[in-house]
Amino acid sequence: MATIKDVANEAEVSVATVSRVLNNVGYVNEETRKRVEKAISKLNYKPNAVARSLFKKQSKTIALIVPDIKNPFFPEIARAIEDVMSREEYTLILCNSDEKVEKEKKYLEVMKQKYVDGVIIVTSTLTPKYIEENGTPIVALDRPIGNDIPSISVNNYEGARQAVQYLKSIGCNKIAHIRGPENIINADERFNGYMAEVGQEPWFNEDYIVTGNFNVVETTEVTKKLLDKHPDIDGIFAGNDYMAVGVIKAAVELGLRVPADLSVIGFDGIQLCQLTSPEITTIAQPIYEMGHKAAELLLELIEGRPVDKMHQEFAVKLIERQSTRIME
Known part of the structure; x- marks a missing residue:
């Protein structure tokens, strides 16, 4: 592999001159510049990216x-x-x-x-x-x-409200929420949007909220426990699509039919939602x-x-x- 010194020897110039050509700094006369460029091409010289970043304090x-x-x-x-x-x-x-x-x-x-x-x-x-x-x-x-x-x-808050409003509109009477980690801003905003829609409902129960931590495996387990404890739940808003996959897996393992027994909606709009069975309804981000x-x-x-x-x-x-x- 050619070095900057090899280029300098080939072009019969100093290493400093080659460096000025490479970095386009300082004066180099046109004839010398062409000799250096020809040597670079002939030797197929590739500048050291680390060295250039140290020189320019930039790395692209x-x-x-x-x-x-x-x-x-x-x-x-x-x-x-x-x-x-x-x-x-x-x-x-x-x-x-x-x-x-x-x-x-x-x-x-x-x-x-x-x-x-x-x-x-x-x-x-x-x-x-x-x-x-x-x-x-x-x-x-x-x-x-x-x-x-x-x-x-x-707008996570409004997106969550839209998700719960949609579940209500299709006839869900007891809607649970699988939330993301606490103190994560988008998880908190989606939780708050859910609460804005269900907090005053006569059927609302704080036990209808469990944490899946944006993790599909953890969500599967907490959802099974949730549905075992509250079999009257007929709608679930998952705080992201990844957890919605876990919700559907839990429902299948419990022998529930989605959506006949349980409607599920996620949040994000990832492509995976189109590959699951059933495909997942979602509040999609662009x-x-x-x-x-x-x-x-x-x-x-x-x-x-x-x-x-x-x-x-x-x-x-x-x-x-x-x-x-x-x-x-």
Whole structure:
């Protein structure tokens, strides 16, 4: 593999001259520049990305930090981000934080040391002050962090209300909620939306709320216990689609028919909802558009361009499928 010194020898110039040509800094006369470019082509020289990032304090790399890569929502949104960044010749690094603040802080510190140009992060643990002091351009995705940190999200509260209103409209009389982890902003907002619709209902029972922690295996188990204890439940709003899959698995294991005995609605709109049997009714986020916008927003920050809108909230959409009954 050719080195920068090999290029310099081939072009009969100094290593410093080759470096100026590669980085397009300083003066190099046209004839010398052409000799260097010809030598680079002849030797098929590839500049060392690490060395260039140290020199420029830039790396043409961004990071995406997500809480759980097993949740299909995050790979789908990562695809959109990668599409945008790839066109701009950026490389995407994917990091899994497990909702642990120590891992998130470690990732951010490592990214700073490696001159990663910017970060898109899904977090409920980091404070605005910590992020601002880090100094790396950051966009919050799915979960807003603070007024001064640009963010992309949806109206989780209204989406949850729409989900419960829909279950009521198709005749569900006892509606339970499988919520995400407490103190996770989108899980709390969806829980609050559910409560706004059922909190004053005469049939409402706080036992109708259980935590699935956005985990399909855990959701399956807590749902079986819930339905064993309250067999009168005929509708379930799961806090995300991944948990809705667990709800359906639990129903099948208990011998319940979905949707004849139990209607199920999720939240997110991941493609997996179209592959289950039955296919899952959901409150869909515009996942690709959100990832696309987050990437564009991060590029604006990296390039120092003014940000017109610091916080963008997308609308959600009800998509009816087979997991909810059809009113006759």
